[in-house]
Each structure stands twice: as structure tokens, then as C-alpha cells.
Amino acid sequence: MAEKNYYTIDPEGKLRCMKCGVKLVKGKAKFLYLDNGFPVELPVCPVCGFVYVPEELALGKVASVERALEDK
Amino acid sequence: MTQIQERGSTHVYKVNKISKEEMESMVARCVYEHPPFCSAACPLKLDARAFLEAAAAGNFKKALQLYEKITPFPLILAMGCEAPCEKKCRLAEIGDGVAIRRVEEAAARCGAARRLGGVFRSRKRKSAAIFGSGLFVLFLAGELEKKAYPTTVFCEEPDLEAFLRRGTDFLDESAFETELKRLKGKDIQFEFSCALTRELLEEKRGAFDVLCASNEVAARLYPESVCIPELMIREDVKLVSDLGGGVMEAAFGAKKAALTVDRLAQNLDPRNTRGQEGAVESRLYTDLSAADKLSRVPMAGARYTPEEAAAEAGRCIQCRCEECLKSCAFLKHYKKHPGLLSKEIYNNTQIIMGDHQLNKPMNSCSLCGQCTVVCPNGFDMARVCRLARQNMVSTDKMPLAPHEFALLDMLFSNGDAFLARPQPGFETCRYVFFPGCQASAIAPETVKAAWLDLCERLEGGVALMLGCCGAIGDWAGREEMAEQTKAFLDRELAKLGDPVVIAGCPSCRKELAGHEGLKIVGIWDVLLEIGLPEGGQGLSRPAAMHDSCGARGDEKTRSAIREIAKRLGCELADTPYSGDRSPCCGYGGLAAYANREVAAEMTEKCLERSDAPYISYCMACRDRFARQGRESRHILELVYGTDAGAPPDISEKRYNRLTLKNELLHELWGEEPREMKLDYELNYTPEARRMMDERMILTDDVIAVLDEVRKTGECIFDEESGLFIARKRVGNATFWLKFSREGDARYLVHRAWSHRMTVVKREG
Numbered sequence: 001m002a003e004k005n006y007y008t009i010d011p012e013g014k015l016r017c018m019k020c021g022v023k024l025v026k027g028k029a030k031f032l033y034l035d036n037g038f039p040v041e042l043p044v045c046p047v048c049g050f051v052y053v054p055e056e057l058a059l060g061k062v063a064s065v066e067r068a069l070e071d072k
Numbered sequence: 073m074t075q076i077q078e079r080g081s082t083h084v085y086k087v088n089k090i091s092k093e094e095m096e097s098m099v100a101r102c103v104y105e106h107p108p109f110c111s112a113a114c115p116l117k118l119d120a121r122a123f124l125e126a127a128a129a130g131n132f133k134k135a136l137q138l139y140e141k142i143t144p145f146p147l148i149l150a151m152g153c154e155a156p157c158e159k160k161c162r163l164a165e166i167g168d169g170v171a172i173r174r175v176e177e178a179a180a181r182c183g184a185a186r187r188l189g190g191v192f193r194s195r196k197r198k199s200a201a202i203f204g205s206g207l208f209v210l211f212l213a214g215e216l217e218k219k220a221y222p223t224t225v226f227c228e229e230p231d232l233e234a235f236l237r238r239g240t241d242f243l244d245e246s247a248f249e250t251e252l253k254r255l256k257g258k259d260i261q262f263e264f265s266c267a268l269t270r271e272l273l274e275e276k277r278g279a280f281d282v283l284c285a286s287n288e289v290a291a292r293l294y295p296e297s298v299c300i301p302e303l304m305i306r307e308d309v310k311l312v313s314d315l316g317g318g319v320m321e322a323a324f325g326a327k328k329a330a331l332t333v334d335r336l337a338q339n340l341d342p343r344n345t346r347g348q349e350g351a352v353e354s355r356l357y358t359d360l361s362a363a364d365k366l367s368r369v370p371m372a373g374a375r376y377t378p379e380e381a382a383a384e385a386g387r388c389i390q391c392r393c394e395e396c397l398k399s400c401a402f403l404k405h406y407k408k409h410p411g412l413l414s415k416e417i418y419n420n421t422q423i424i425m426g427d428h429q430l431n432k433p434m435n436s437c438s439l440c441g442q443c444t445v446v447c448p449n450g451f452d453m454a455r456v457c458r459l460a461r462q463n464m465v466s467t468d469k470m471p472l473a474p475h476e477f478a479l480l481d482m483l484f485s486n487g488d489a490f491l492a493r494p495q496p497g498f499e500t501c502r503y504v505f506f507p508g509c510q511a512s513a514i515a516p517e518t519v520k521a522a523w524l525d526l527c528e529r530l531e532g533g534v535a536l537m538l539g540c541c542g543a544i545g546d547w548a549g550r551e552e553m554a555e556q557t558k559a560f561l562d563r564e565l566a567k568l569g570d571p572v573v574i575a576g577c578p579s580c581r582k583e584l585a586g587h588e589g590l591k592i593v594g595i596w597d598v599l600l601e602i603g604l605p606e607g608g609q610g611l612s613r614p615a616a617m618h619d620s621c622g623a624r625g626d627e628k629t630r631s632a633i634r635e636i637a638k639r640l641g642c643e644l645a646d647t648p649y650s651g652d653r654s655p656c657c658g659y660g661g662l663a664a665y666a667n668r669e670v671a672a673e674m675t676e677k678c679l680e681r682s683d684a685p686y687i688s689y690c691m692a693c694r695d696r697f698a699r700q701g702r703e704s705r706h707i708l709e710l711v712y713g714t715d716a717g718a719p720p721d722i723s724e725k726r727y728n729r730l731t732l733k734n735e736l737l738h739e740l741w742g743e744e745p746r747e748m749k750l751d752y753e754l755n756y757t758p759e760a761r762r763m764m765d766e767r768m769i770l771t772d773d774v775i776a777v778l779d780e781v782r783k784t785g786e787c788i789f790d791e792e793s794g795l796f797i798a799r800k801r802v803g804n805a806t807f808w809l810k811f812s813r814e815g816d817a818r819y820l821v822h823r824a825w826s827h828r829m830t831v832v833k834r835e836g
């Protein structure tokens with residue numbers, strides 16, 4: 001079943017977790033804010049679970065969803 | 073880590089606490105929507121402003137369309153009206169009122185007549201009969217036709233021309249022809265040469281839904297009946313009619329009668345839901361200072377030519393109250409007068425579920441009180457916005473994001489950076505100097521110099537209190553935090569022996585004046601009393617004095633500051649909107665945190681008053697003007713010969729406060745300087761520094777991220793940029809860095825960003 005992801009970023013093997021010594025992969029993550037959740041696919045460390053939120057995403061989509069929820 | 077509770081879930085619904093009555097009484101003060109005096113005096117409610125505006129632009133077609141809204145026979149009305157509007161025109165107070173009637177006449181003559189020919193208009197099912205002739209019958213027939221009632225006029229006259237002659241002898245021939253043509257174009261039935269008897273009327277009751285008659289006919293056929301003037305009806309005989317009178321009475325009577333017909337046709341009581349009818353009193357305020365053309369445009373002939381009429385219409389100053397919109401950048405930005413904006417803000421607080429679109433506007437007002445002074449009715453927008461903020465906070469609907477940085481700054485000022493000490497050598501003091509959080513952040517040297525001066529020259533000891541007065545919590549609408557701050561400061565003041573507070577900032581002074589039993593003066597008052605210290609100097613060129621909104625309503629402070637400036641040898645240039653009418657620099661009310669764009673417009677509004685350097689007596693004003701590149705000095709810098717120089721960024725503002733505290737603790741109270749050094753080297757690219765200031769990211773946040781990396785080793789390496797990436801959740805936000813490093817010893821930050829959402833890995 002195709003589930004809905006609000007955003008997808010593939011690290012394409014260019015990011016490495018320094019703690020675990022492995023490459024980040026496209027993995028399932030979730031944003032949470034004011035009791036609302038949004039499934040996304042982001043670069044994630046398969047070992048320790050570090051989820052990377054790139055600058056463009058944080059200042060773009062994430063910021064605008066934050067503003068919208070804050071004014072609910 | 074100090075943290076402030078984020079707002080509640082978007083899934084929990086709370087109700088409001090603002091009283092509707094209170095809000096309505098506030099809203100009612102704004103007269104923006106009141107009609108201009110000319111329209112108010114017109115029983116038919118001509119939109120005279122729009123009409124004259126169109127005529128002034130030479131657009132007589134549009135002008136006539138507006139005029140036709142109030143009458144079916146514009147030329148008859150224009151030539152016969154007594155023109156009550158002209159007598160009430162504001163220009164009549166200082167010169168000649170606008171010759172509105174003459175302009176109407178010109179429009180009715182040259183604007184193309186409204187033609188409905190060809191267009192199919194659906195007619196109402198109920199029908200009306202009118203008996204008689206004369207102006208009332210003519211106007212009523214026109215009004216009913218406009219409302220699409222099938223209407224039949226029964227008259228004694230043999231034809232249309234004879235019918236129209238009745239009561240219109242003031243028309244010249246060409247005007248008569250024009251109106252005859254207009255009448256012919258209307259969908260009205262006529263029965264000519266009728267014998268208007270009681271039998272005829274009674275007979276027609278069966279064929280028509282509503283019967284109407286001229287006063288003349290009604291009084292003749294039913295001499296016992298009485299006409300109710302408000303409704304234009306003889307209820308006893310169920311006959312709509314008038315009371316006689318001039319042209320305006322006929323036109324207005326026909327309007328009222330048409331409404332009564334409307335009600336009767338729907339079997340409704342004609343008394344109900346009539347709305348406001350006739351002339352009204354207006355409380356509109358008009359600034360007459362800009363009016364220049366005070367005499368009527370003369371007529372070359374018997375009436376205005378279109379050109380003359382346009383020129384006369386152009387004399388109208390378009391009365392409108394916009395005093396606050398002219399002076400306040402916030403209101404101008406949202407293009408809404410306070411009456412309307414307040415209504416919308418109130419509605420915003422009532423929304424339980426859904427978008428609160430007015431959050432941003434209500435948080436963008438600087439709560440400066442300027443509008444209350446410039447408004448002829450004292451509209452208090454600051455109160456509306458403050459109440460609304462408090463309401464949003466108390467119902468847990470106020471987002472923390474717009475104010476969090478400022479609130480944390482207040483907690484920082486009254487936490488890590490707080491200092492309250494008696495003057496060395498004293499247990500308790502007669503005075504305490506309270507410079508304000510912005511002064512220590514922006515001009516620490518000046519704070520130090522001022523305090524040392526006071527210590528030296530005042531008897532009884534001068535304690536020092538570095539902290540925030542609590543205005544920030546108050547501005548944010550967080551009553552609880554404001555109360556806590558108040559109690560905290562009261563406790564600290566008690567420890568110092570409840571000294572007289574010498575405020576360095578008018579806003580602190582205002583805020584602290586709300587503490588019970590607290591005695592407070594401004595440092596400016598003290599300096600005038602004990603004289604200025606040696607070494608002070610004014611500016612070498614004329615300067616503009618910017619009055620702080622903290623000194624609104626405080627003439628004493630404003631003149632004390634001017635006196636100090638004078639003694640320093642400053643030459644002050646006059647600016648518009650100074651003194652009590654001064655605009656806010658954009659810091660007030662936390663506008664700069666909630667809406668940078670509006671705050672920048674506020675600063676611009678302050679600076680556009682003069683090209684001269686600015687002298688102010690609030691550090692926030694000094695800072696915002698300097699940031700805009702204007703030469704800007706605080707009066708205390710001039711008094712003490714200090715210069716705070718270029719404005720600090722948000723991290724430097726914190727650093728300055730801590731450094732001042734540590735330096736004083738060390739130098740005056742002999743305490744070991746607190747170690748503020750990191751055990752690694754931390755640098756920033758200029759790009760990173762700029763980014764941090766803009767994104768409200770502090771060096772403390774950066775350090776928190778790096779400390780985390782050093783502790784846990786959690787970070788990622790980005791092959792593309794060759795930089796490391798790490799993050800740390802601090803309070804309600806997650807901070808991210810991109811940096812390069814030399815082992816554990818040296819870090820260079822390249823980029824920084826943050827978000828408020830949390831992010832977690834999801835299983836499956």
C-alpha cells in the first residue's frame with residue numbers, strides 16, 4: 001500500500017554518520033508539532049537513528065507548516 | 073536551561089474571555105466609517121465623496137450613476153433640492169461649502185442616462201397602483217419601478233407630458249425634455265384622464281396588492297384619515313401616501329413610501345426592519361488644515377459647464393478620518409482603520425477551531441499609544457491588542473514562537489545577567505539605579521559611567537540593579553510571567569532596603585511605576601537636580617530629538633531631556649510628530665520580534681521625519697536607528713562622553729550584559745571573575761554570523777550543539793561540502809550547524825539553522 005509521505009529526501013550516499021561509521025540512507029521519519037504528526041522520508045542513520053533535517057527543508061516547508069499550526 | 077511552555081495542542085478547544093460589550097464600546101470610538109457631513113445631512117444618503125470624486129475626475133457617467141442611486145429623476149432632484157448637504161459641508165466653516173447641487177445638476181445634464189432598454193428585468197409578482205400626480209407620485213412611481221414592482225399610475229392628466237408638468241415648473245425646457253425622455257424609458261403603466269373617486273380606488277383594491285396616492289388625492293377622498301410621517305401610510309384606510317411639501321420632502325417621502333410598499337407586499341409590518349432612514353448626525357473628524365481652495369468656482373453662465381463642475385467638485389477635500397493611519401506604520405501596513413481591525417482581532421480571539429489569521433497583526437502593534445493621542449476620539453489600539461494577546465495566552469492559543477526569543481531574553485536578564493548590589497560600603501541604599509536591560513546590552517560603558525557618577529554625587533548610597541523591568545512579559549500578553557517578574561523585582565528591591573528607583577529608561581519607569589509603594593524617578597530628573605557631570609558634550613550639528621513612547625503623556629520627562637540636551641549645547645531641529653505624538657521605533661510591544669517587516673516600517677517612519685542625527689533617551693530607539701545607518705545617540709552617551717558605537721548583534725547583546733556584570737563584580741566588589749571561556753576555539757564565518765542574527769540563533773545555542781558533539785560524538789559528514797553537521801534540541805527548538813573542525817580543538821561554523829518541530833525515526 002502506498003502510504004503518504006509529506007516530503008522525501010534521498011541522501012544518495014553522500015552523508016556519513018561519524019558515530020556509527022555508516023552511510024545515511026533514505027529512511028522513515030516523522031515530524032511532530034503541537035500534537036500533529038507528518039510522516040516524511042529523510043536521511044537517517046540505519047544504526048543510531050540520527051535523522052537529518054537539511055537547511056532548505058527546515059526554513060522552507062517545515063517553517064511554513066509550523067506557522068500554519070501555530071495559528072490553529 | 074530555562075524553558076517556556078509551548079502553547080497547547082491544536083486539538084484542544086478553549087473559549088474566550090474578552091467581553092463583547094467592552095470590545096464593542098472600544099470599536100465604537102472609531103469614526104472612520106461615519107459618513108462625511110454632507111452625506112449625513114442628505115436624507116437620501118448620497119455618497120457625496122464618491123460622487124464628487126468622480127465628477128472632479130471628469131467622469132460624469134460614473135457620477136450620474138452614483139446620483140441615480142438616490143433618485144429616479146436626477147435632474148428634477150438636482151434642480152429642486154434645498155441642498156442641506158451644502159450647509160453641512162466642512163468647507164463652509166472656513167470658506168464656501170462645495171456647491172454639490174450645482175455639480176449634481178451638471179452631472180444629470182451631461183452624464184449619459186441609465187438605460188435598461190432591451191435588458192430583460194424580471195418583475196415582482198405583487199403590484200402597486202398610485203393615484204394622482206405631482207412630485208411624490210412621480211418619485212414613488214420611479215422608486216417602485218426600480219424595485220421592479222409592476223406599477224400603474226391613475227391620473228387626471230390627459231397625457232404623460234401634462235402629468236410631468238405637475239410640480240416641475242422650476243425645470244427649463246431642455247431639462248423638462250430630458251426628464252420626459254427618462255420617464256418614457258421607465259416601465260410604468262399609466263391610465264390618463266381618470267376621475268379619481270373613492271369608488272375607483274376601492275374598486276382597484278381587488279386588482280392591486282398595494283394602493284398609494286398623492287397627499288392631495290388621499291386627503292380629498294379620505295378626509296378623516298391620518299398619515300404616519302415615518303411610514304408614509306394612512307393605516308386606517310390602507311393607503312400609502314405623503315404629506316405634501318417641497319422637492320426634497322417628495323423625494324424622501326417617496327423613498328419611505330416605497331419601503332412601506334415593500335413591506336406590505338410581503339405582508340410584513342411596515343414598522344419593522346427599516347434600518348436608519350433620513351439625515352443623521354456624523355461625528356466624523358476632518359483635518360481641515362490641508363484645504364486650500366476655499367471659494368466657489370464661479371459660473372460663467374446660468375449653470376456650471378462640465379469643466380466648471382469638475383473644478384468645483386475638485387474642491388472637496390474628501391473628508392475622512394485617517395489621523396492614525398497617517399501616523400502609524402502598523403495601521404498603514406495593514407491598511408485598516410482601528411475600528412475594523414479591532415473587530416477582526418476580536419473575532420480572531422473568538423475562533424475556537426480554525427485559523428487565527430489575526431495573530432500576526434495583533435502581535436505587530438508596538439503598543440506605543442500614539443494612535444490614542446492622534447485620534448480625535450482617543451482610540452486605544454494598544455489596549456485592544458494587549459487584551460487580545462492576553463486572551464490568546466490565557467486560552468492557550470497564543471503561539472510561543474513570535475515572542476519566545478524576547479521572553480527568554482527577559483529571563484536571561486533577570487537570571488544569569490541579573491545583578492542587584494548595594495553600593496560598596498553600604499548595607500542598604502537610599503537609591504538604586506535601574507538602567508534597563510537594553511542599556512546594559514547596547515551601551516554597557518554608559519551604564520557603568522552613569523552609575524559611578526550617581527554613586528559619587530548622591531548621598532545615602534546608590535545600589536545597582538541590572539535586569540529587565542518586566543515590560544517584555546507584559547507586552548507579550550503573558551500576565552503570569554509579568555506578575556512573577558514584578559514579585560521578583562520587589563523582593564530584590566526589598567533586600568536593598570526599598571530604595572528610590574532611578575530609572576535610566578522611560579519604558580522601565582512606566583513599567584515599574586505599576587509596583588505598589590515604589591518610588592521612582594528618571595535619571596534625567598536627578599541629573600537636572602544635581603547638575604550635569606564634567607565632560608559631557610552635545611553633537612556638533614543640529615539633531616532631531618526622538619521622543620520615546622515610554623514618555624507618552626509625560627511632558628515632564630520630555631522637557632527634562634530637552635533641557636539636558638540644551639545644557640550640553642545641542643541644537644535641536646524640529647520634526648513633525650514629535651513630543652506626545654511621536655511614533656514608536658519598532659521595538660515597543662515586541663513588534664520587532666513578531667513582525668520584522670512592520671517594525672522596519674516603524675523605524676523608517678521615525679527616520680523620515682528628519683535627515684539630522686537622532687538623539688533619543690531609550691536605548692532600544694538608539695539601537696534601531698543606528699541599525700538603519702543613522703547617526704544615533706542616547707542622551708546619556710552625550711552626558712557621559714561615551715559612545716556605544718555600532719549596534720551589537722543578538723549574541724553580543726547577551727555577552728555585553730554578562731561582561732558588564734562580571735566586570736563590575738570584579739572591579740567593585742572584588743569577586744573572582746567568572747570564567748566565560750570555552751576550552752576550545754570557536755569561530756564563525758561572516759556568513760554564519762549574519763545568518764545567526766537574522767535567524768535569532770545565539771552563540772549559546774551554537775555552543776550547546778558543539779558541546780553535544782564533543783560529548784556524544786553524534787554528527788554527520790557531508791561529502792559534498794566537506795563539512796560536518798550536528799544538532800541539539802534546546803528548549804522548544806532544534807539547532808543545526810554546518811561546520812569544519814580541527815580535531816576537538818578548533819571549530820569554524822559555516823551555517824546555522826533551526827526548527828521548532830521535533831523529528832523522530834519512524835518504524836516500519
Ligand code: SF4
Nearest residue numbers: 102103393396447451
Ligand atoms: S484617528 Fe483612527 S481610530 Fe481615531 S477615529 Fe480616526 S480612523 Fe478611527
Ligand code: SF4
Nearest residue numbers: 110161162388389391
Ligand atoms: S469637503 Fe467634500 S466630503 Fe467634506 S463635507 Fe464637503 S463635500 Fe462633503
Ligand code: SF4
Nearest residue numbers: 400437438440441443
Ligand atoms: S503601533 Fe502604536 S500607534 Fe499603531 S496601533 Fe499600535 S499603539 Fe496605536
Ligand SMILES: [Zn+2]
Nearest residue numbers: 017020045048
Ligand atoms: Zn549513526
